[in-house]
Amino acid sequence: MAADPKQVSADVSVPPSKPAFWNDPAWRAIFFQVLVLVGVVVFAAFLVRNTLHNMESRGISSGFDFLSKTAGFSIGETHFGISYTEENSYGKTFIVGLMNTIWVSMWGVFLATILGFIIGVMRLSTNWLVSKLAMVYIETIRNIPLLLQIFFWYFAILRPLPGPRGSIQLSFPIINFTHLIITVLVSAAAIFLLWWIGVKKRYDADQKAMPLWMLVIASVVTVLIIGNVVSLVTGFGLVAQWNESFFLNNRGLSYPQPIPEEGFAITGWAVAIGVVAAFFVRRWAKKRQDETGEQFPVFLASLGLIIGLPLVIFIFSGLPLHFDYPKLTGFNFTGGSVLTPEFISLLLALSFYTASFIAEIVRAGINAVSHGQTEAARAVGLRANPILRLVIIPQALRVIIPPLTSQYLNLTKNSSLAAAIAYPDIVLVFAGTTLMQTGQAVEIIAMTMAVYLTLSLLISTFMNWYNEKMALVER
Amino acid sequence: MADAAQNHIVGEHPDLLPPKTEVGVWGWMYHNLFSSPLNNFLTFFGLFLIWVTIPPMIDWLFIDADWVGETRDDCGREGACWIYIGVWFKQLMYGRYPDEDLWRINSMYIIGAIGLIWLVWPNLKYKGWIGVFMLFLFPVACYFMFSGGSFGLERIETPLWGGLFLTLVIAVVGIVASLPIGIVLALGRQSKNMPVIRAICVGFIELWRGVPLITVLFMASVMFPLFLPEGMNFDKLIRALVGVMLFSAAYMAEVVRGGLQAIPKGQYEAADSLGLSYWKSMALIVLPQALKIVIPGIVNTFIGLFKDTTLVLIIGLFDFLGMAQAVATNPDWLGFAVEGYVFVAFGFWVFCFGMSRYSQYLEEKLHTGHKR
């Protein structure tokens, strides 16, 4: 071992001598691992033997045959257009439960993200009051158990509501579209002119611009005048009629269901075309900027293409959409659609709760971009908007996205609290009712866990991929 | 530089007060509330929000609320009925634990509180011994005191346990028991030269972290009886506790792993170079440092677990929330669920908020201790 390496000729290498195997770390490691492995296997065998014995003595069958047996119970609500009746099998029960879990998680993720980002940005506001309000929200909501919040919405708010006959009603005006379009277009043009003359031109000419409050008042007055003129000229007002459309009672929220008529498909296609067109506009704008340096308002143009274009087509194809309004007939509502109290409570609690965590993530992400970055961007002359878009957001997102995805995962796992208020998610209908009826605990719990595990695995795969892709190159 | 017209000597310019718009109430309001049109709007909107929410809340909670009385008839319907909480206070706190034995719980509360304060208070002596006592002796003492059956104490079955007391028992047992398991799992996951052990640990950790607690509790309540040899059975609380322990051990393992990874490689190498064996270097050098770093993480895990204990009501245990839920259905006292929820929410909030502040304080202390 201690031989001077210089004395060893190149072709005769002396291997280091080996220690006795009981002192060799490699052997020790193998020995230790075999020991643990044997322990784990023996323990598992013990559990399996007990389980098999217990199941036999209690007359519980095993295997997955039960999945094709008739379930014999009904489920309160189904989504994604799946229908389910008592005659369906346990297998179908599993699918329906899974879909209900996905449904509520999907909406929860959507709402929590919006709310979380808004509150996170509020928390960073330079406005003291706004920042403190956001802080109060975060510190209150995230320190109260989620289950308590679900119960609160369900048992304290929604269930004590009056029955269908005493519903809380919300009326909505039925808008005269022609009137609306004319007014909006003319007003927009007028306000633009006002701004152009009062602010932009004067500002460019280095004169004192019209103060903001004056602009706002002038705009409001203009809109009112134009609206009334349009009414006079066309002979009908903006509101065609008031219609009772939302009913909140102890059976949930009934709301008008949009029903597409013939020809609505064109609008749908317009959306698709708008999305594709926006994509191409973006590419075109980037190419043009690269070549000529000229910039193009891509965001506005995309908005126009994705929302404006379908809207115009919708109007010109003769508004092929009507609403099926809920109507009180006897003791209940017919027509329209309904959100059950279980769904609403679960959705609200999940969204509010998760939003408080997302807000903190957003705040931390934006704070993680050092102030020096903003200063450097300012020093080279960039304006606020490009600083956000080119410097801050790309850096903040790297920090935000990984914990954000794990919040999405948490929300999905937390949706299992549905079982406590009988929203028919997978835990309630499968790990609850189905288990109770068949007694096949091992298979059912394993299947339920597998669902969540698959989801976790997918999400953590995504996160690893993202982190690898986004890691800042360092030396 | 300075013109001759200056009325001060160079280098001795007095500190002047800033312009009025910079300081004082007005300066503060200008900078923090009314610095731009958007901020003006937001400030007024915020004030409006406060105006519509806070006064009615205060009315309901305090001004219109009923504080004294015995029955529901003493409660007007204007504000909160705190009489309801008063009547059911014992149940909310201790469940159905016999009145004459409450001293057993309370005395342990007092001992626990003293121990905790001692540990948390900065610069007190004997923290190590107190810590050992709190981690090892105290739980054992609690077990004998709470369940009885020896030392002349009457046996009190766990179905009688409930309320905040049960919540604390589950959360504390969960966290205390999960700590050693978590450490072992974390060490296993970090061991580079033992792939089998590593795989087992990773599998265990990811399994429990990947599923919701409620499925673990379901498993504990329906599957554990199947796992055990015939004739052997544990009561519901023990089963729930085992479930909670497995679950939180997985989270704890990840927290500890974070600490192990934060220890610089030099520390491991220094320990090796001193000739310490693996276990000695872990126990003497690495773990003491790693555990110190992860205390805030442990506190955060505890907060999460504390909130999650409410789930045990789904498998039929009556914890703090479960008890509120149960008394709300008492036919004599229907219609006061909100008061119950507000009370329980307040209880949880005080605990969780306090702990999260404490962990933030620790984090700041750690940061300054390490960096500057």
Next chain:
Amino acid sequence: MAEQSIESSGQDLPAEGLVIGEEEVIKIVDMHKWYGQFHVLKNINLTVHKGERIVICGPSGSGKSTLIRCINRLEEHQRGQIMVEGTELTGDLKHIELIRREVGMVFQHFNLFPHLTVMENLALAPIWVKKMPRRDAEEVAMTYLKRVKIPEQAKKFPGQLSGGQQQRVAIARSLCMNPKIMLFDEPTSALDPEMIKEVLDVMIELAKTGMTMLVVTHEMGFAKTVANRVIFMDEGEIIEENEPEEFFNNAQHDRTKLFLSQILAH
């Protein structure tokens, strides 16, 4: 060591030959600034002519950074006037934008954008502020990368460069906007000694092109050879300003002498 090499390379600096224009590019009159109650800048009067190279020194916390950050309005002042290139700095966004295009700034901690390559760091402002075609912007960027002698690093990310290289990229990034004035806030104080020279060399090169420069630094070698004027600040005031020779050999104010004795001691 770094100091010597600067003095030697400073020999060929056409300090005498370079004409300092009469044009006043920066004029600060009776300027005051407060942070809350704290009076950081007191009665600052300073005129900078085109082509002047000014070194600002003074103890830490004396307000040097704050002063030069007021010049491109990273900080706002509360009293007095700052005129840059004939435009007064007020809250007016248009003026601020105008001035920021004319004034480049180099920070102590480089502040490169870590998510963009060196080339993208340099081309960002020309593309988005000057509306240059990308090809042109990259050409400009390449010219300046060559000037700071690291054209081969264009495709790398800032995190892959050494501190000295990063600071040179930061200088090039400012130069890409073709500024008339360059501000340097302790550009070498975050660098290891062996990297200081490479950055100072780049700054000396820049001085030779006749750039107006305001440099906060404690590199006295640089001050002696490159500066036309040295300004000493303490407790928010300009205590003394003079030509380098006079400043170092014949300081007037006691505080200046004390400072110089401390800084030149090691």
